[in-house]
Amino acid sequence: MRTSVSLYHRHRFPAEIISHCVWLYFRFALSFRDVEEMLAMRGVSLSYETVREWCLKFGQTYANGLRRKSSRPGDRWHLDEVFLKINGRLHYLWRAVDQDGDVLDILVQSRRDKKAAKKFFRKLLKGLRYVPRVIVTDKLKSYSAARAEVMPSVEHLQQKYQNNRAENSHQPTRLPERVMRRFKSSGHAQRFLSAFGIITSNFRPGRHLCTADVYREMMTRRFAAWKELVVTQANP
Numbered sequence: 001m002r003t004s005v006s007l008y009h010r011h012r013f014p015a016e017i018i019s020h021c022v023w024l025y026f027r028f029a030l031s032f033r034d035v036e037e038m039l040a041m042r043g044v045s046l047s048y049e050t051v052r053e054w055c056l057k058f059g060q061t062y063a064n065g066l067r068r069k070s071s072r073p074g075d076r077w078h079l080d081e082v083f084l085k086i087n088g089r090l091h092y093l094w095r096a097v098d099q100d101g102d103v104l105d106i107l108v109q110s111r112r113d114k115k116a117a118k119k120f121f122r123k124l125l126k127g128l129r130y131v132p133r134v135i136v137t138d139k140l141k142s143y144s145a146a147r148a149e150v151m152p153s154v155e156h157l158q159q160k161y162q163n164n165r166a167e168n169s170h171q172p173t174r175l176p177e178r179v180m181r182r183f184k185s186s187g188h189a190q191r192f193l194s195a196f197g198i199i200t201s202n203f204r205p206g207r208h209l210c211t212a213d214v215y216r217e218m219m220t221r222r223f224a225a226w227k228e229l230v231v232t233q234a235n236p
Helices: 015-027 032-041 048-069 114-128 141-150 164-168 171-179 186-202 212-234
Strands: 076-086 089-097 103-109 134-136 155-157
Touching: 015 032, 015 048, 015 186, 015 212, 032 048, 048 186, 048 212, 076 186, 089 114, 089 186, 103 114, 103 186, 114 141, 141 155
Parallel strands: 076 134, 134 155
Antiparallel strands: 076 089, 089 103
8 A cells, every 4th residue: 555755755854853943934035045054053954955845845735735734715806906127027926915914815917908817816716716705906897797797796995095905015025036036937936925925924923913922922823833733744
């Protein structure tokens, strides 16, 4: 009988070190060399290229695991798109968050027309497997046209200032973008941000919305879920 192979099979370093490197890179605005130096300070000798390979291999896997373990997101989706300049060409980062600010999904596209909006809606519905009660967007007409075809029964709000939650959610993206001196391609941006959005959102709850005791309890649960995820991948 075939048994499942550990995700860390044939890796020289244990799962704890690999997962810690991946967490550092996606949780904070650090370069691969920064992570290498932080591990060297703790007596762990590895190269920044090793960190890069780990982030490529494990980042999205961890993000998917966190998404499966998290409770169902809210039924009020805030959607927004922001400009990204990649190799001199404009692209658009489409992002959706729920009413608590938790990232639902992201998609990098070269357009922001009706077709692009429909593609983003379908990606959200496929990944989350439920229909929201209401969506909140800016006044881009592509949202209205796409919603009428993909989610006609969902309420759509476009009033001024109501979408600040989605617009503010783009801010954490800009710092790592500057650290890596812009994204190298749309594929590079998609790979990094799809993992970065879920991981950093998981460890950045709305601190201003809860007391210190509630915040500590929340973070304890989230760190425990991360450790459980790492152990599960090591012992499938």
